[in-house]
Amino acid sequence: MISIIVNSDPRYxxxxxxxxxxxLEILKQHRVHxxxxxxxxxxxxxxxxxxxxxxxxxDSSTNILSFAFEDPSTSSSxxxxxxxxxxxSPDKVLRLGDIMISYPQxxxxxxxxxxxxxxxxxxxxxxxxxxxxxxxxx
Numbered sequence: 001m002i003s004i005i006v007n008s009d010p011r012y013x014x015x016x017x018x019x020x021x022x023x024l025e026i027l028k029q030h031r032v033h034x035x036x037x038x039x040x041x042x043x044x045x046x047x048x049x050x051x052x053x054x055x056x057x058x059d060s061s062t063n064i065l066s067f068a069f070e071d072p073s074t075s076s077s078x079x080x081x082x083x084x085x086x087x088x089s090p091d092k093v094l095r096l097g098d099i100m101i102s103y104p105q106x107x108x109x110x111x112x113x114x115x116x117x118x119x120x121x122x123x124x125x126x127x128x129x130x131x132x133x134x135x136x137x138x
Contacts, residue, residue: 001035002027003093008042012103014121022122026129035091038132039098040125048102063105064124066131068097099128 004023006016019040027033043051045061052058052065101124110120130136 002033003037005037005039006042007040009044009103011044012042014042014103015118018118018122019125022125023129026126026133030130030133030135032133034094036094036096038096038129040128041098041100042103042121043100045102045104048100048105051100061102061105063102063109064128065100066097066128067100068132068134069095096132099125099132101125101128 002024004020006014006019008014008016023038023040027036048065049059049061052060052062055065055067101121106117106120106124110117113120115123
């Protein structure tokens, strides 16, 4: 069973079912199935700034952060928590990690790209899900 947990500040009108469908599409493209869990949280700039400062030492907001619980890549320049080697959960659920997205940044990025807020959100959910699967960019 695939569990996609979507949390959003009530001020931000996000389509939770659309977010879940996007994650499922990326998992299907990468032939990922089984008992797994992914968390997605949509926040404001203040919270994103706080998290970005705490985990990346960046004193600013950003559009997306991904926190993989296990990272199969050996690259040292990744944007998430380093590989820690967690103990396997007794419930046999693979917890891929969490994605945090800033809604105000989505609005800005969508305007700059000339796309809808929904399209920009979809793009970032795809991007973050790929990061959790170990697909990274330079």
